[in-house]
Amino acid sequence: MSIVMLKDVKKSFDKLQVLKGVSFSVAPGEVMALIGASGSGKSTALRCIDRLELIDSGEIVVCGHRVNDPQLDLRKLRLDVGIVFQSYNLFPHLTIEENITLAPRSVKKISRAQAREIALASLAKVGLSEKAQNYPEQLSGGQQQRAAIARSLAMEPKVMLFDEVTSALDPKLTGEVLKVIEALAASGITMIMVTHEMNFARRIADKVIFMHQGYVHESGSTDILTSPRTSELREFIGDELH
Amino acid sequence: MTTAINPGHLQFLLTGAFWTLILSLMAFLGGGAGGFLVALGRTSPFRLLRILAAVYVQIVQGTPLLIILFLIYFGLPSLGFSISPLLAAGVSLTIYVSAYLGEIWRGCLESVPKAQWEAAECLALSRTQRLFKVILPQAIRIATPPTVGFSVQIIKNTSLTSVVGFVELTRAGQLINNSIFEPFLIYIIVASIYFCLCFPVSAFSQRLERSGAARLRALKAVSA
Numbered sequence: 001m002s003i004v005m006l007k008d009v010k011k012s013f014d015k016l017q018v019l020k021g022v023s024f025s026v027a028p029g030e031v032m033a034l035i036g037a038s039g040s041g042k043s044t045a046l047r048c049i050d051r052l053e054l055i056d057s058g059e060i061v062v063c064g065h066r067v068n069d070p071q072l073d074l075r076k077l078r079l080d081v082g083i084v085f086q087s088y089n090l091f092p093h094l095t096i097e098e099n100i101t102l103a104p105r106s107v108k109k110i111s112r113a114q115a116r117e118i119a120l121a122s123l124a125k126v127g128l129s130e131k132a133q134n135y136p137e138q139l140s141g142g143q144q145q146r147a148a149i150a151r152s153l154a155m156e157p158k159v160m161l162f163d164e165v166t167s168a169l170d171p172k173l174t175g176e177v178l179k180v181i182e183a184l185a186a187s188g189i190t191m192i193m194v195t196h197e198m199n200f201a202r203r204i205a206d207k208v209i210f211m212h213q214g215y216v217h218e219s220g221s222t223d224i225l226t227s228p229r230t231s232e233l234r235e236f237i238g239d240e241l242h
Numbered sequence: 243m244t245t246a247i248n249p250g251h252l253q254f255l256l257t258g259a260f261w262t263l264i265l266s267l268m269a270f271l272g273g274g275a276g277g278f279l280v281a282l283g284r285t286s287p288f289r290l291l292r293i294l295a296a297v298y299v300q301i302v303q304g305t306p307l308l309i310i311l312f313l314i315y316f317g318l319p320s321l322g323f324s325i326s327p328l329l330a331a332g333v334s335l336t337i338y339v340s341a342y343l344g345e346i347w348r349g350c351l352e353s354v355p356k357a358q359w360e361a362a363e364c365l366a367l368s369r370t371q372r373l374f375k376v377i378l379p380q381a382i383r384i385a386t387p388p389t390v391g392f393s394v395q396i397i398k399n400t401s402l403t404s405v406v407g408f409v410e411l412t413r414a415g416q417l418i419n420n421s422i423f424e425p426f427l428i429y430i431i432v433a434s435i436y437f438c439l440c441f442p443v444s445a446f447s448q449r450l451e452r453s454g455a456a457r458l459r460a461l462k463a464v465s466a
């Protein structure tokens with residue numbers, strides 16, 4: 001039984017078709033890496049899963065929610081899915097702790113004290129306990145990204161989506177964020193991550209999907225990263241390593 | 243018959259200034275409430291609301307405040323609604339201010355990055371929660387300097403209400419001048435009083451802008 005399922009998903013922006021019939025599925029607890037060149041459709045596919053983009057045709061089912069159903073209760077979908085963006089998107093007017101407690105308090109109606117406990121626990125998971133009272137602008141990029149991960153975790157989603165979360169960071173800061181994600185992967189939560197970090201994907205992913213020109217071009221275990229079957233993937237990996 | 247300016251005149255002017263302030267306050271509060279609705283309408287997900295708000299703004303911004311005043315003060319009574327000068331002035335200024343503040347605030351709402359809406363949406367916050375807990379607090383910071391700046395325009399534009407006979411600062415000056423005919427002296431005093439009302443406000447606005455700019459520079463320095 002899969003927790004995320006895409007079937008023949010098509011999506012265009014104006015005349016440009018970005019997804020040309022994408023199908024894949026993710027089992028509970030699985031860590032999936034979505035790789036591919038810029039413009040291959042991997043970020044769009046990820047955004048469609050959380051219905052940040054509407055699809056033109058096909059089917060997406062996430063945690064039992066039919067994502068493309070117009071009757072879908074979007075809040076229920078968002079309660080089950082957490083997403084972390086490349087640009088962190090913390091709320092600049094709130095402290096880190098307030099960033100994290102906002103949704104549990106206003107959506108789940110959890111008491112202030114309880115929300116605070118949850119916030120501190122998820123900050124501890126990302127190693128930022130001492131930054132609870134700081135504002136986002138006082139944190140480095142890597143710390144902001146870890147805080148954004150903590151904010152998502154505090155809602156206890158069943159599936160976590162990561163959209164190129166280290167692309168805005170330098171190698172040193174990338175490392176600290178990847179370490180957090182790696183620990184998360186070990187905790188058993190289902191994860192789909194769009195990433196350019198090939199070594200990282202090889203280390204923690206259970207499954208790799210290589211997207212090319214709007215299609216799933218190759219998929220399989222992390223072995224395909226070391227011995228790609230298609231010339232496109234071989235070329236892509238070659239480019240990424242340089 | 244006295245022809246020189248006396249303390250009674252000055253007191254009359256100060257009373258006028260008091261009404262100028264009351265009128266400005268009415269315009270700011272009424273126009274602020276209206277402007278908030280206009281800004282929400284202009285950024286609404288509903289097309290019809292967006293169109294209505296845009297049409298309202300276009301019509302008001304395309305009409306001189308003086309004509310709005312005439313319409314309300316002279317036009318409404320001809321249709322059978324009698325209206326006091328104070329109410330006419332307050333309503334006209336409210337209409338005028340709501341269109342301009344609405345547009346200023348729309349810009350501020352839209353200058354909060356879309357990604358902030360998206361991040362809040364992904365945390366399962368409802369649209370109202372997103373607006374009030376995430377977007378508005380950020381928009382208000384952006385909006386403060388231009389809003390305070392626009393208040394100066396409001397204070398000055400209340401002088402137009404003198405034409406419908408409302409005795410605010412300008413009208414008070416006119417009345418005194420009618421009795422002692424010292425136009426230069428009187429209008430210099432009137433202008434100075436306006437300056438005293440406006441200067442603190444515009445100085446405050448500039449300070450807000452500077453501190454905002456400094457904050458932005460500091461932010462950039464941190465993220466660089």
